[in-house]
Amino acid sequence: MTVSHIKFNRTKFYEPSNTLMCNFTAFVKDDSELNTNGEIDKYKWFEKEEARKNILPDSLASIFLNSYLDE
Numbered sequence: 001m002t003v004s005h006i007k008f009n010r011t012k013f014y015e016p017s018n019t020l021m022c023n024f025t026a027f028v029k030d031d032s033e034l035n036t037n038g039e040i041d042k043y044k045w046f047e048k049e050e051a052r053k054n055i056l057p058d059s060l061a062s063i064f065l066n067s068y069l070d071e
Contacts (some may be wrong), residue, residue: 001026001033009068013058023064 009023036043046054048069055062 001028001031003027004029007010009064012060013062021060023068025068 002042003026005027007025009025011023012021014020014021023038031045034043051065055065
């Protein structure tokens, strides 16, 4: 996809794998260019509040998502 700009969100240390996770948001002009590969089983687009309700609670992904949405 063609990215118009990227925004740094935050970092979080993930102890189980001793990894510093860096989270960014990429803004695209047109999602029709999305081509998935073998790493993605399925995907679905969500509205912001719908994403909050559907993400795994207390997960690293939820920390990043909620931090972004709370800004």
